[in-house]
Amino acid sequence: MGLSIAETSSSSSSSSSPMMLPDLLRQSGSVAIIDGGLATELERHGADLNDPLWSAKCLLTSPHLIRRVHLDYLEAGADIIITASYQATIQGFEAKGFSQEDSEAMLKRCVAIACEARDIYYENCRELSNDSADDGRVLKHRSILVAASVGSYGAYLADGSEYRKVEILLIVILGDYGNAMDLEFLKAFHRRRVQILADAGADLIAFETVPNKLEAQAYAQLLEEEDIKIPAWFSFNSKDGVDVVSGDSLLECAAIAEACKKVVAVGINCTPPRFIHDLILTVKKGTTKPILIYPNSGESYDADKKEWVQNTGVSDDDFVSYVNTWCDVGASLVGGCCRTTPNTIRAIYKTLSNRSAAPSLK
Numbered sequence: 001m002g003l004s005i006a007e008t009s010s011s012s013s014s015s016s017s018p019m020m021l022p023d024l025l026r027q028s029g030s031v032a033i034i035d036g037g038l039a040t041e042l043e044r045h046g047a048d049l050n051d052p053l054w055s056a057k058c059l060l061t062s063p064h065l066i067r068r069v070h071l072d073y074l075e076a077g078a079d080i081i082i083t084a085s086y087q088a089t090i091q092g093f094e095a096k097g098f099s100q101e102d103s104e105a106m107l108k109r110c111v112a113i114a115c116e117a118r119d120i121y122y123e124n125c126r127e128l129s130n131d132s133a134d135d136g137r138v139l140k141h142r143s144i145l146v147a148a149s150v151g152s153y154g155a156y157l158a159d160g161s162e163y164r165k166v167e168i169l170l171i172v173i174l175g176d177y178g179n180a181m182d183l184e185f186l187k188a189f190h191r192r193r194v195q196i197l198a199d200a201g202a203d204l205i206a207f208e209t210v211p212n213k214l215e216a217q218a219y220a221q222l223l224e225e226e227d228i229k230i231p232a233w234f235s236f237n238s239k240d241g242v243d244v245v246s247g248d249s250l251l252e253c254a255a256i257a258e259a260c261k262k263v264v265a266v267g268i269n270c271t272p273p274r275f276i277h278d279l280i281l282t283v284k285k286g287t288t289k290p291i292l293i294y295p296n297s298g299e300s301y302d303a304d305k306k307e308w309v310q311n312t313g314v315s316d317d318d319f320v321s322y323v324n325t326w327c328d329v330g331a332s333l334v335g336g337c338c339r340t341t342p343n344t345i346r347a348i349y350k351t352l353s354n355r356s357a358a359p360s361l362k
C-alpha cells in the first residue's frame, strides 16, 4: 500500500487534490462508497447493450449517457466511480473494424468520461454551499476517485463468438479456463489495455469480477512487470458464498492480492448480498488490506435468455440492512454491482452517514 497517485492524476481532475485510497478512507470516516451497477443502469435508461463490448458500446452510441450515470452516482454519494471499460478491449474494438490506435483512444475515452463527470460534479458543488441540494442530490465537496475497470478474459468472450460456444459457455459461467489456458496467454491478453488505462488519468485500476486464481496471478504479475504507476484493487466473484466462481479457493485468491504491493484493496463484487458476510470473513483471513464489497441486487441471471429475472433479488432497504453488518465485520469500501441503482447508493450513503454520526458503540 501507499502508492501515490499524485503524478498520474488526469489533468482534467485538477480540481481534486491528489489522493490515495487510504486517504479517501480517512476522509470518509473509514468507509468509502463505491458506485452501483453501470451497465445495468445504462440499460435502465434504454441503452441496448447486447453487444460484445457491453457497457462500452455506449462509447460509440451515447457517451453522454455514461457521463450522466457517473454523475447520478456521485450525486447519490459515491466516492469512487468505475469506468465503462469492463468489457472494452482492444481485441473487441478491432473485431469491430477499428484500428489499434482508435481502439486505444476509446479505452482512454472511458476514463476521460468519468473524469468529466467528476469535474461537472465539482463545479456543481462549488455553486452550492450546503452538502445537499433541495432535490436530495448529495453535493458535498470531497475527493473522488476514478477507478478504471478491467473485466476478465471470460467477460470478453461472453457474447463475443458463436463458435466454440460450449467451451466459451463453460468459461463464462464457470470461470474455469481449463488446462489449455496459461498465465502468459492471459498476461498477453490484458497487457496493453492495462498499460493504456493506467496512463489515461485514472486514480486506480479496478480488476473486477475476477473468476479464478490464474487471472489474479496474471494481473499481479502484469502490475509488477509493467511497473504500473497507479494502485489497483482485486475484486473476486463468488456464486456460492464460499469459493470464487471457478471453484478456486477465495483464501488463496486473496493471498495473491495480499502479496502484490500494488494492490491496495481486495474484495468481492457482483455476488448476491446474502453471501457477502461469510465471504468478508474469508477474505479477511487472507489479507490485511482494506476489504471492498459491491454486491449485485441478488436477482438471478438467465444466461440463456441473457436477462435478469425480475424481482428475485433484495430491495434497496434490504440491501442496506446488510451494510452495517458488513462494515462491522471488516468492509471498508461498500457499493453495488449489477442491477443496483443510484437509489441503492443513496440508501448506502444515508445509512453510513448515520453510522458515522452515531456515538461509537463498538
Ligand SMILES: [Zn+2]
Pocket: 037, 269, 270, 296, 337, 338
Ligand atoms: Zn455486476
